[in-house]
Amino acid sequence: MRLFTPEAMREADRKAAEMGYPSLLLMEWAGMKAARVYRELFGHRPAVVLAGKGNNGGDGLVLARHLLLEGVAVRVYAAEGQEGDALLARGALEAHGLDLRPLEEAAWGPGEVLVDALFGTGLRGPLEGLYAGLVDRVNASGLPVLSLDLPSGLPFSPHVRATATVAFAALKTPHLLVREACGRLFLAEIGLPRHLLEREDLPEVATPEALLPLLPRRPLTAHKGSVGRVGVLGGFRGEGLRYAGAPVLAALGAYRMGAGLVHLAVPEGTPLEPLEAVFHPVPGPTLPAMRVEALAVGMGGGPWGREWALKALEAQLPTVLDADALHPEVLEAYRRAGVRAVLTPHAGEAGRLLGKSPEEIAQDPLASARALAEATGQAVVLKGNPTVVAEGGRLSVNPTGNPALATGGTGDVLAGAIAALLAAGLAPFEAARLGVYLHGLAGDLLAEEKGVGLLAREVAEALPRAREALARNQAPLSLTRM
Ligand SMILES: NC(=O)C1=CN([C@@H]2O[C@H](COP(=O)(O)OP(=O)(O)OC[C@H]3O[C@@H](n4cnc5c(N)ncnc54)[C@H](O)[C@@H]3O)[C@@H](O)[C@H]2O)[C@H](O)CC1
Ligand SMILES: [K+]
Numbered sequence: 227m228r229l230f231t232p233e234a235m236r237e238a239d240r241k242a243a244e245m246g247y248p249s250l251l252l253m254e255w256a257g258m259k260a261a262r263v264y265r266e267l268f269g270h271r272p273a274v275v276l277a278g279k280g281n282n283g284g285d286g287l288v289l290a291r292h293l294l295l296e297g298v299a300v301r302v303y304a305a306e307g308q309e310g311d312a313l314l315a316r317g318a319l320e321a322h323g324l325d326l327r328p329l330e331e332a333a334w335g336p337g338e339v340l341v342d343a344l345f346g347t348g349l350r351g352p353l354e355g356l357y358a359g360l361v362d363r364v365n366a367s368g369l370p371v372l373s374l375d376l377p378s379g380l381p382f383s384p385h386v387r388a389t390a391t392v393a394f395a396a397l398k399t400p401h402l403l404v405r406e407a408c409g410r411l412f413l414a415e416i417g418l419p420r421h422l423l424e425r426e427d428l429p430e431v432a433t434p435e436a437l438l439p440l441l442p443r444r445p446l447t448a449h450k451g452s453v454g455r456v457g458v459l460g461g462f463r464g465e466g467l468r469y470a471g472a473p474v475l476a477a478l479g480a481y482r483m484g485a486g487l488v489h490l491a492v493p494e495g496t497p498l499e500p501l502e503a504v505f506h507p508v509p510g511p512t513l514p515a516m517r518v519e520a521l522a523v524g525m526g527g528g529p530w531g532r533e534w535a536l537k538a539l540e541a542q543l544p545t546v547l548d549a550d551a552l553h554p555e556v557l558e559a560y561r562r563a564g565v566r567a568v569l570t571p572h573a574g575e576a577g578r579l580l581g582k583s584p585e586e587i588a589q590d591p592l593a594s595a596r597a598l599a600e601a602t603g604q605a606v607v608l609k610g611n612p613t614v615v616a617e618g619g620r621l622s623v624n625p626t627g628n629p630a631l632a633t634g635g636t637g638d639v640l641a642g643a644i645a646a647l648l649a650a651g652l653a654p655f656e657a658a659r660l661g662v663y664l665h666g667l668a669g670d671l672l673a674e675e676k677g678v679g680l681l682a683r684e685v686a687e688a689l690p691r692a693r694e695a696l697a698r699n700q701a702p703l704s705l706t707r708m
Contacts, residue, residue, distance in 0.1 A: 227436070228428040229623055232347035238395070243418070250311045251482040252395075252416050253281060257315070259414035259708045260392045262375050263295060265340065267390055268370065272299035273702045274334045274388065277326075277376070278344040279305035284312030285374045286343020291319045300324065305333040305344075324658050332360060340364055342369045342386045344378035347398065352382035361386055365658050369567055376400055377407045392708070396423055397431055402623050403591070413684045414708040428613075429592060429621035432663050440660045442484065442650040443696055449657060450486035454649030457518040458503075458642060459511070459538055462528035462550075463491040465697070470496040472549070472638045473528025473533040475682050477527020478635045479642030480522065482689035483661065488642075489516040493530075505540060513537040520544045520648035522600075524551025525638040539563055544571060544648040544657075548605075548641040550581060568654045569598065570641050592621055605654035606645070609637060613662050617655040625705065626658070626666030630673040635682025640665045667692040667701055 243249045264273065275290045277283035283305060289626045290300045293519060301577040304326045308316050315466060320326065332495060342364065343393070353361055361384045364371060370389040371377075379385025380400040391408040394399055395418045401408055428434065444707050458480065460473030470492070477500055490503040491514050498505045506514035511534035519672070523538045524531040524547055531550020538545055539559055546569045547556065557579070560567050573584040574592075576598055580587070587594040588610055595608040595616035613624040641666055647657035668688035695701045 227431045227433050228396065229402060230423050230424065230425070230428060232349075232398055232400075234425060234426075234428060235347050235396060235398055236651070238418060239507045241422055242418055244705075245283045247417075247419065250314060251312045252418060252667070253284050253315060254288055255396045255416035256285045256374070256414065258292050259394075259416065260285060260341075260372070261289045261292035261296070262374055262708060263318050263390065263392045263412050263414070264289065264339070265296065265298070266373065268339045271406060272338050272339055273301070274338050275300060275302045276329065276332055276344055276364070277302060277304040279308075279312065280345065280348045281312050282346030282348065282375055282378075283343050283385060285306065285346070286316040286341055287312065287315040287319045287342070289341060289374070289450050290320060290324065294322055294324060303329045304484040305329045316540045329360070330356065332363075333652050333653045334367060334369060334486055336368055340367065340369050342371055342373040342378050344386075346375035346378075349379070349382070353379045353384060356576075364646050371409075372508045373408070381402055388508045395431045396707070402431070402625060405424075405612065406521075410705045410706070412708055427453075429623055430611075432659050432699040434696055434699065437663050438696060439661050439701070440652060440656050441693065442647070444484070448486075449627050451517075452649070453484060453486040453644055454520065454651070455487040455518040455643065456480040456485045456487070456645045456649045457489045457516050457521045457541075457543075458525070458526050458645070459513070459523045459534045460525035460531075460563045461496055461519065461529045462526060463493040463495060464528070465654075468496070469526030471529060471635060474499045475686065476525045476548075476636035476642030478646070478683055478686035479639035479665075481644040481648035482686045483664070484693070485646040487518075488515075489518055490518075511537055513540055518543065518649065520546070520645045522546040522548065522641045522645035524548045525641055526630065527551060531690070539565055544568075544646065544654060546645045548637065549575070550642045553604045554579065554603055557604070561603050566604070566654050568605045568607060568644055568648070569602065570609065570637065570644070571598070572609045576606075576608055579690050591691075605658050607640075607658045607662055609640070610616065613666070615655065615662060617658075620655060622655075622659050624666055626663050628666075628673050630678045630680050631685065632664070632667040633680055633682060636665070636685050640684050643686075644693070664689055664692040666695065667695065671695070
């Protein structure tokens with residue numbers, strides 16, 4: 227599934243019209259599907275529809291007509307000046323005897339549900355005046371809000387903060403980049419010819435359907451040497467500092483993702499954990515002899531991180547470079563040696579590598595991940611909300627994960643988990659996408675149970691459950707299709 231920009235979506239609508247598909251049909255389906263979501267979420271609660279003058283408003287007028295026919299009390303406040311399909315939708319609604327009131331008079335009360343059909347993909351800049359005021363009032367109302375296509379105002383501020391959003395035809399960038407504004411996400415098919423949605427030039431959304439086939443299968447004859455062995459090089463002692471936990475968490479991430487064996491190279495004197503690992507206590511950043519298929523390097527490595535990554539190069543194995551291994555000299559050396567790596571920076575680390583501030587990186591995570599992948603020739607996992615995976619011309623946006631994952635050590639678990647998938651034979655881009663998805667899903671399953679206050683090791687422990695949920699096709703979709 228592709229992630230559309232608002233422009234790409236409008237282009238698809240236009241092409242459908244050129245091919246003879248009546249745009250009024252799209253609007254009818256959009257409004258009808260949105261009415262279905264409304265009824266599913268809110269039953270017969272009275273609706274207050276706020277309709278702009280464009281086609282997003284038109285969708286709202288269609289929804290109002292369907293709700294009316296289903297016996298839901300509806301009040302509509304609409305902007306003046308509809309044209310084209312939206313004008314037809316207005317006429318169809320008025321034919322049912324409903325009087326539209328001016329948007330300036332918009333008012334609501336307890337027990338009502340607001341339908342936000344002010345603006346969709348046609349918004350050109352931040353809302354001001356009447357509309358900005360209306361959005362503020364909607365957000366302050368305390369009432370449930372159903373946004374049609376996009377919470378109005380996105381991608382700018384102010385914007386509506388919706389309880390639920392029905393996206394039409396495809397997800398658009400703001401749905402994943404400003405996910406918290408959308409509430410529960412629904413994706414409604416509105417009849418657009420399928421081929422118009424197959425745009426290989428657009429970023430992918432990491433959906434369960436796309437990831438399921440990547441999940442390594444375990445044959446009955448499997449043994450610990452056949453399902454992928456991982457070497458973890460990390461930790462650091464010195465200047466009174468110890469980072470003993472990071473490599474342990476990476477080892478747990480690798481085991482819980484299904485690694486057969488994890489070798490752990492750590493500074494002499496660090497506690498030997500987890501018990502299941504094979505230990506290589508080392509006096510300094512060296513590459514001990516170990517039979518593994520992939521490496522994870524840099525977790526808690528401090529000043530050892532860079533050297534450790536350079537030593538690891540000798541193994542010529544696919545390698546996850548995390549945290550302290552993310553150094554320009556390291557990346558240049560890997561590129562020259564032609565060794566495939568997955569880089570797992572957060573915005574701060576990516577910013578250091580690209581000469582930008584963390585804020586600039588987070589502003590456009592898609593472009594940032596792509597730029598780092600291009601500059602290094604490697605697969606990049608840019609961690610954040612959302613996490614973006616990039617390699618070559620490919621981009622994938624991850625829909626799982628939640629703020630409960632923002633806690634020390636979850637990144638180490640992720641690095642180990644991705645290394646396990648590399649060791650199982652997945653290509654870097656696929657290992658990164660699947661690892662990020664399952665790690666986020668593990669966090670979602672845990673957050674549902676426990677809320678905030680997770681420990682990174684619990685995220686590792688939940689990885690098998692996330693894997694099972696995906697394998698059984700029960701990954702709770704953060705997205706409901708209509
Ligand atoms: N995806 C589909 O196939 C379909 C989508 N539909 C819906 O149509 C909207 C897009 O409609 P469009 O008319 O292009 O734009 P909007 O309704 O979002 O708004 C346009 C309206 O707003 C004015 N405007 C633009 N910027 C501003 C601003 N900053 N302040 C004030 N006013 C502004 C502009 O001049 C226009 O008048 C899409 O999201 C779907 O909901 C179809 O109904 C079905 C097919
Ligand atoms: K809207």
